[in-house]
């Protein structure tokens with residue numbers, strides 16, 4: 001370009017002196033605060049602005065590289081992102097944490113207090129959104145140009161408070177304290193159409209074309225948040241779209257005196273990006289949700305086309321500029337939208353457009369749960385997106401011809417593969433659209449990818465076996481080890497060198513240290529310090545006093561029946577009853593820590609939370625179990641709280657019914673921080689156990705195929721209830737009304753278990769208790785436990801999201817990542 005390069009536009013350097021001066025300048029000049037009167041939040045904002053200069057300078061430079069080199073870029077389309085607080089992560093990635101600590105320390109400000117001020121963007125529900133953010137972090141780290149496209153929800157996932165033992169939802173006003181990390185890109189706005197009808201017209205070459213005449217147009221405005229990489233100059237961009245009214249539209253109505261309609265339209269437009277749907281694996285088929293999905297997907301694809309033009313690329317070679325990943329089916333409408341953009345707006349022939357579309361998209365499936373499968377009533381779909389419905393019919397028509405050739409005379413198969421479900425009411429099937437429009441389809445753990453091919457996507461796997469692949473999830477070691485666990489990070493740095501967060505394969509070199517008594521002692525000290533910090537936080541948030549010496553037994557994740565938090569509770573209550581019966585029962589002191597949000601409309605999940613708190617009310621004040629059992633529900637589990645919890649977990653509860661959890665990522669985070677896992681052969685547990693060794697993992701429970709067989713044979717929970725006296729005693733105790741002060745409170749939970757038990761808790765109960773018994777025994781041998789803990793960390797390197805992203809780059813996106821050092 002010219003002599004003005006971003007690197008010489010940064011105002012200040014990064015010495016402690018420079019940072020302090022910039023911080024004070026920002027406090028006074030940007031925030032208008034006198035240093036003596038500044039609040040902790042002002043300090044946070046001033047520091048964020050200081051660091052942001054360096055982040056944005058990198059982002060701009062990185063972006064320019066992408067334009068100049070015309071590399072294939074990755075677009076990660078995701079309705080959810082959960083980045084967590086940004087500031088500490090940038091300090092780590094920019095290598096200025098120590099200089100910043102010194103800069104602030106010199107004027108009497110404690111960096112940790114400042115960091116604690118940051119609110120996180122809760123723009124996701126759980127695993128899927130957090131994975132998207134880990135992937136943006138890794139994309140930047142392995143030096144791949146990428147944009148994560150999503151929605152700038154004004155209100156993210158609700159804040160959870162516990163009142164009288166119940167979950168109460170509060171509005172997540174994450175933007176109310178200001179958001180220093182985003183840049184509102186005033187020049188980047190896209191128009192998105194909805195409703196109306198289509199009409200044909202003839203272009204000047206005599207071709208029949210289709211024009212979509214919408215009933216409403218909404219504007220999407222881009223807000224960019226740069227995501228830095230570790231040890232790399234590359235930045236990813238999280239580009240989120242906010243919906244706005246298109247003024248010219250309003251004014252037309254306004255000028256005609258229809259003020260009400262003008263106002264209504266403005267409110268409707270702005271409502272689109274107002275709030276995140278708080279269900280993580282339940283499809284409810286709400287019109288606004290479909291509109292949200294189309295809104296951000298259309299903005300993203302239009303933006304990609306703009307960037308193609310900007311870098312001198314060709315629309316007819318769109319797929320050479322972009323690899324587009326569909327994070328579950330939420331953005332699957334993109335398949336039809338890209339077709340529309342290419343055919344209707346850029347005048348490509350259908351077949352050419354279709355070839356580009358298939359080369360562009362790939363699809364990740366994140367769940368096998370039938371209730372998560374997205375499908376839209378054809379009527380509703382056609383009223384919101386009339387042109388897309390026509391395009392989907394066009395795709396389907398050609399696709400089904402292909403199926404007929406491959407499988408003649410197989411109407412049942414045709415009906416299953418069709419993009420339109422016609423068993424009864426008609427629906428558009430988004431997973432089918434995603435499969436047909438993508439060149440690759442992947443699951444998120446080995447077992448999940450196998451089950452996908454055998455169950456929900458079996459017909460597609462039979463048709464196109466070569467499209468199917470597995471990429472096991474990973475997590476970023478920057479946030480979840482280096483930042484979350486500074487004590488462990490210190491040991492790792494000493495043993496492995498400062499660059500370890502950029503190359504987790506080096507963790508293997510810890511193995512011999514598992515046998516070193518001195519190292520084990522240091523390891524225990526780090527872990528105990530983490531537990532002390534968490535204990536203090538638990539007391540602050542819940543008033544419950546817990547003992548850091550006890551075994552911290554942790555289950556933190558969304559509350560779901562399939563994740564079986566209630567199985568964990570059956571164990572807790574069985575221990576309680578055993579001690580009550582026999583005060584000398586050999587029970588090691590444990591602190592059970594639960595955390596996670598329940599979807600507001602999920603009745604049983606909310607009852608399960610109440611069962612945790614009621615168990616805590618009983619157990620925590622009973623002198624008979626004092627010093628032996630404590631039960632905590634840690635409120636408002638989010639990324640920020642997670643960073644305090646994972647490093648303090650001794651035991652990681654991964655106890656979903658086999659075949660239900662696609663991967664899990666909390667399992668990786670805890671094991672990477674030195675927890676041992678108790679778990680079923682589900683999701684990534686299978687691979688974690690293979691990696692850490694069966695002897696360092698507490699396995700229990702039915703396998704996925706045993707589950708299918710048991711269900712097929714007619715599962716009878718009552719037989720387990722009748723034959724196991726401890727199980728019976730525990731369930732009877734819950735049913736007795738001894739918990740929560742209302743005999744009917746947990747009746748729905750008990751009834752669910754005794755009459756149906758869809759997630760087979762009763763079948764797995766005894767095996768779970770036996771595994772917990774083994775946990776207790778190993779805990780009693782502190783050296784053996786510590787060795788196991790060290791070996792867990794040493795062998796978990798492959799669960800870095802850098803490894804996952806390299807696999808996507810190589811096998812799915814066909815882009816070059818920076819090679820790993822090993």
Ligand code: C3B
Pocket residue numbers: 125126127128129131280281282328366367372444473661662663664665683
């Ligand atoms: C989750 C799955 O439930 C987890 O097993 C998986 O680890 C993560 O995705 C990431 O792959 N998931 C989710 O959080 N939300 C959905 N709608 C579907 C899956």
